[in-house]
Amino acid sequence: MVLTERQNDALTELINIAFARTGAALSELTGHRVLLDSPSVALHLANELDKSLARFVPGEVAWIHQVFHGPVAGDALLLLNYEGAVHLTELLTDESNDSARLDESAREVLTEVGNILLNACLGVFGNVLHVHVGFSVPRLRLDTIKDLIAWLNRGRGELRYALVVFTRFQIKDSQVNGYLVLVLNMDSFDRLVKEIDDWIEENEGRKKISS
Amino acid sequence: MATQTEQMIENTRMNGAVFRWINDHGNQGLIVTDEQLRIRIWNHWLETKTHKHAEEIIGLSLLEVFPELVTRQLDRYFRQALEGRSNVLSQKLHKFLIEVPASELDVEPMRQSVRISPLEEADNVIGTVTVIDDVTERVNREAILQRQLAQRAKLLESESAARSAAEAANTRLSNLQTITDEAFAQHSLNDVLFKIVQGVRAVLNTATVVLLMADDRGDLIVRAIDGIEREAVLGIRVPTGTGFAGMVASERKPVSVKGKLPPSPLNIVLEARGIRALSGIPLVIENHVLGVIHVGMKEMRSLSDEDIRFLRLVGDRASLLIERARSYESEKIARAYAEQANRLKDQFLATVSHELRTPLNAILGWARLLQSGRIDQGTAVHALEVIERNAKAQAQLIDDLLDVSRIISGKLRLNLSPVETAPLVEAALDAVRPAADAKGIRLRTNISVHVGPIPGDPDRIQQIVWNLLSNAIKFTPNEGEVFVSVDRDHSNVEITVRDTGLGIRPEFLPFVFDRFRQADSSVTRTHSGLGLGLAIVRHLVELHGGTVHAESDGENQGATFKVCFPVLGAKLEDVDHDDPSLKTDMSSAIPFDDLNSLQGLHILIVDDDRDSLDLLVTVLQQCGAQVVTAGSASEGLDLISNAKPDIVISDIEMPNEDGYAFMRKLRALPANQGGQIPSVALTAHAKAEDRMRALAAGFHIHVPKPVEPAELLVAIKSLRERNVKSVADG
Numbered sequence: 001m002v003l004t005e006r007q008n009d010a011l012t013e014l015i016n017i018a019f020a021r022t023g024a025a026l027s028e029l030t031g032h033r034v035l036l037d038s039p040s041v042a043l044h045l046a047n048e049l050d051k052s053l054a055r056f057v058p059g060e061v062a063w064i065h066q067v068f069h070g071p072v073a074g075d076a077l078l079l080l081n082y083e084g085a086v087h088l089t090e091l092l093t094d095e096s097n098d099s100a101r102l103d104e105s106a107r108e109v110l111t112e113v114g115n116i117l118l119n120a121c122l123g124v125f126g127n128v129l130h131v132h133v134g135f136s137v138p139r140l141r142l143d144t145i146k147d148l149i150a151w152l153n154r155g156r157g158e159l160r161y162a163l164v165v166f167t168r169f170q171i172k173d174s175q176v177n178g179y180l181v182l183v184l185n186m187d188s189f190d191r192l193v194k195e196i197d198d199w200i201e202e203n204e205g206r207k208k209i210s211s
Numbered sequence: 212m213a214t215q216t217e218q219m220i221e222n223t224r225m226n227g228a229v230f231r232w233i234n235d236h237g238n239q240g241l242i243v244t245d246e247q248l249r250i251r252i253w254n255h256w257l258e259t260k261t262h263k264h265a266e267e268i269i270g271l272s273l274l275e276v277f278p279e280l281v282t283r284q285l286d287r288y289f290r291q292a293l294e295g296r297s298n299v300l301s302q303k304l305h306k307f308l309i310e311v312p313a314s315e316l317d318v319e320p321m322r323q324s325v326r327i328s329p330l331e332e333a334d335n336v337i338g339t340v341t342v343i344d345d346v347t348e349r350v351n352r353e354a355i356l357q358r359q360l361a362q363r364a365k366l367l368e369s370e371s372a373a374r375s376a377a378e379a380a381n382t383r384l385s386n387l388q389t390i391t392d393e394a395f396a397q398h399s400l401n402d403v404l405f406k407i408v409q410g411v412r413a414v415l416n417t418a419t420v421v422l423l424m425a426d427d428r429g430d431l432i433v434r435a436i437d438g439i440e441r442e443a444v445l446g447i448r449v450p451t452g453t454g455f456a457g458m459v460a461s462e463r464k465p466v467s468v469k470g471k472l473p474p475s476p477l478n479i480v481l482e483a484r485g486i487r488a489l490s491g492i493p494l495v496i497e498n499h500v501l502g503v504i505h506v507g508m509k510e511m512r513s514l515s516d517e518d519i520r521f522l523r524l525v526g527d528r529a530s531l532l533i534e535r536a537r538s539y540e541s542e543k544i545a546r547a548y549a550e551q552a553n554r555l556k557d558q559f560l561a562t563v564s565h566e567l568r569t570p571l572n573a574i575l576g577w578a579r580l581l582q583s584g585r586i587d588q589g590t591a592v593h594a595l596e597v598i599e600r601n602a603k604a605q606a607q608l609i610d611d612l613l614d615v616s617r618i619i620s621g622k623l624r625l626n627l628s629p630v631e632t633a634p635l636v637e638a639a640l641d642a643v644r645p646a647a648d649a650k651g652i653r654l655r656t657n658i659s660v661h662v663g664p665i666p667g668d669p670d671r672i673q674q675i676v677w678n679l680l681s682n683a684i685k686f687t688p689n690e691g692e693v694f695v696s697v698d699r700d701h702s703n704v705e706i707t708v709r710d711t712g713l714g715i716r717p718e719f720l721p722f723v724f725d726r727f728r729q730a731d732s733s734v735t736r737t738h739s740g741l742g743l744g745l746a747i748v749r750h751l752v753e754l755h756g757g758t759v760h761a762e763s764d765g766e767n768q769g770a771t772f773k774v775c776f777p778v779l780g781a782k783l784e785d786v787d788h789d790d791p792s793l794k795t796d797m798s799s800a801i802p803f804d805d806l807n808s809l810q811g812l813h814i815l816i817v818d819d820d821r822d823s824l825d826l827l828v829t830v831l832q833q834c835g836a837q838v839v840t841a842g843s844a845s846e847g848l849d850l851i852s853n854a855k856p857d858i859v860i861s862d863i864e865m866p867n868e869d870g871y872a873f874m875r876k877l878r879a880l881p882a883n884q885g886g887q888i889p890s891v892a893l894t895a896h897a898k899a900e901d902r903m904r905a906l907a908a909g910f911h912i913h914v915p916k917p918v919e920p921a922e923l924l925v926a927i928k929s930l931r932e933r934n935v936k937s938v939a940d941g
Binding site: 028029030066089092093095097100101103104105106108109111112115119122123132133134135136137138 | 284291294295296297298299300301302303304324326328329331334346349350353356357360364
């Protein structure tokens with residue numbers, strides 16, 4: 001499955017909307033100006049995800065996971081490398097973490113940040129694409145990429161797609177890189193693509209009318 | 212049906228029991244609302260913590276009961292829950308959902324971790340569920356742990372800082388070692404200094420490094436540099452206490468300056484090269500500032516403490532190295548001096564042996580010819596003249612050597628008395644005249660007779676003049692001229708000896724009076740002599756409180772020697788010049804051919820040496836004396852009582868009993884047994900103290916060997932006169 005250029009552009013635009021919302025929410029929450037940007041969106045087969053993510057971090061990653069359900073269902077994840085995760089909590093809480101260790105409070109912060117980001121994305125998708133999406137309570141786990149991917153694909157015979165979105169948090173002259181990953185089964189992905197096509201058409205129609 | 216209903220009732224009862232259990236025992240807060248966010252469940256935990264009872268608030272709107280949820284913008288999480296989204300609220304970002312004290316004792320608010328989720332039934336959201344966890348204790352625990360971890364991290368950091376400091380120290384040490392080793396490998400001070408500055412610049416990476424050394428006056432002189440061309444600053448003198456180096460030297464501790472450098476000739480050059488900051492340390496050894504090392508930087512900065520420490524370490528070692536190199540160099544110079552002195556002595560010994568052999572050859576040669584008896588009368592006379600001249604020359608050489616040895620050992624003594632110089636100069640002229648005549652050299656004189664007496668040893672004064680004249684004649688070519696004058700110049704008597712001879716090269720002029728020095732010391736030199744004459748002259752003149760100096764316009768321009776003696780004060784001038792006891796000058800010497808001068812005199816000679824005895828007997832008998840001889844002291848004493856001599860002459864050095872012992876025994880005798888007989892000591896010991904010792908033993912006069920017959924006759928004559936006088940007085 002390959003996305004057309006228009007579909008890719010549309011997806012990127014949707015994600016940018018979600019990121020803008022997330023940035024606004026985090027700025028409001030922390031009192032610092034937080035920006036999120038996403039220079040690239042890529043589509044992979046879920047069982048080949050390790051190929052694209054393995055180069056991200058060799059060691060442990062912190063990842064926030066939420067299951068979403070409804071007409072479009074799947075797993076949503078925010079991945080941060082360990083140092084990036086520690087740095088992000090420091091930036092958001094204004095506390096320096098000399099131990100360079102993610103304690104429970106730090107993990108809660110990450111969970112909340114991931115929760116906000118994932119909610120925003122899935123929310124935007126739901127609203128814009130007119131589908132209702134439900135969310136599970138987010139959970140944070142620390143794992144290697146390999147274990148994470150194995151866990152994602154556990155006991156699933158079906159072919160699934162992963163939308164991988166490079167994500168960069170910019171706070172106080174610092175930046176922390178991570179990945180937003182949406183894993184969808186074929187049905188959900190078909191549905192998403194269809195909804196995106198509809199949205200493009202609708203948007204272009206609106207543009208035609210307005211022009 | 213009944214069963215179904217019973218089942219439902221049973222389920223409901225079970226659910227109710229489970230709910231009640233959760234409500235009563237849960238250690239979390241549980242809030243359940245309906246779609247209008249009206250409170251439906253408020254559990255026991257919340258009742259206890261908030262002191263709000265369920266029956267009071269159930270049915271009320273959550274946001275009305277807790278309006279701060281709206282002001283804190285937390286209401287959106289409930290609305291999102293109503294839209295189907297779950298949210299977590301971290302304690303770090305929100306602290307708490309509902310503000311309650313952490314405990315009854317603690318006024319701090321309880322830290323809460325919160326999950327707000329939709330309450331769904333068959334895909335429809337019918338309300339919200341909020342779970343609140345009390346994480347205060349965990350937060351406190353984490354804070355402690357954080358602190359501990361931070362401390363450990365700090366410890367690790369300081370450990371690693373300590374490690375890197377140790378590593379830096381190690382590096383410094385090895386840098387220092389390299390600099391020291393490289394400098395140590397050098398022997399010349401200059402090379403040592405340059406290795407030091409190069410090493411310092413390589414390690415500290417500064418624009419310039421300058422090493423200055425203090426001279427005797429304390430001025431600092433640039434001796435080594437790196438970072439600037441040497442010609443620009445090498446040798447620049449920074450006067451004591453001025454400039455930056457002077458500051459460092461006087462402070463005796465590390466000093467740094469930035470911006471305008473203290474004015475000094477060196478700093479003008481450094482500033483022109485863009486140097487804007489200097490740091491320096493003194494080089495101190497045993498509390499004495501040897502010099503200063505300073506480094507220059509183009510940036511406005513000071514050296515770090517670490518670098519200063521390093522520089523000090525370098526300075527400490529540099530001081531030791533400089534001391535070592537200096538002592539090595541002074542040792543080298545001392546060695547060179549010693550070698551030069553040795554060379555001079557070797558040359559001198561070679562000259563001595565040559566000079567001593569030359570007259571011997573003539574003496575031995577002519578003596579053999581005489582022994583052969585195959586020569587005619589005329590030749591025999593010539594042979595004897597030659598032998599005499601050479602023997603005298605050799606005696607003179609030995610005298611010179613003895614004089615020098617006395618000069619070196621500081622034992623040369625003068626027998627001072629008021630003397631007129633003119634007769635002494637005349638006598639010396641007489642002595643050299645034959646030599647001058649032989650070379651056709653004209654002797655011109657201008658001698659003022661009454662220039663006044665000087666306190667002098669007449670023998671030595673004459674020796675001085677004789678040496679200068681011999682020297683002049685020696686170095687003046689045939690048909691040349693030697694001019695001698697004696698003049699009064701204010702309070703001095705000035706004796707001038709000028710020749711038209713070889714002259715003296717300007718470079719040799721300062722050494723002309725040095726011992727063992729001859730301008731031409733090569734084996735092919737054409738002029739004989741030991742080269743001691745002028746050294747003896749200077750020493751004798753100085754012993755007299757006078758001065759001597761040489762002048763020459765250069766080679767073949769002749770030379771002038773001027774001797775000045777201070778004139779004796781008026782008191783001494785009154786001394787009776789006719790006192791026979793003072794008449795030791797040659798002007799009163801009787802000529803050797805005065806054959807009857809000792810007529811009728813009985814003389815006893817005591818000497819163990821047969822040849823000496825024979826010579827003396829011959830001389831004295833020729834003058835008309837009656838002579839008896841004794842080969843030892845005891846024999847002499849025996850003879851005295853029988854022979855009743857008028858005068859006793861005794862050698863000093865004799866086996867068994869020496870001359871002193873002999874004289875003491877003689878003087879112990881009563882006058883009628885010869886205890887008062889006038890006596891002459893003959894000795895090769897010619898030093899003043901020997902004369903004193905002889906006089907102390909009871910001798911009247913001391914005549915040094917080799918005996919000059921005329922001198923002996925003068926002595927004997929003066930003793931006879933004394934004897935006559937004392938007899939007359941008696």
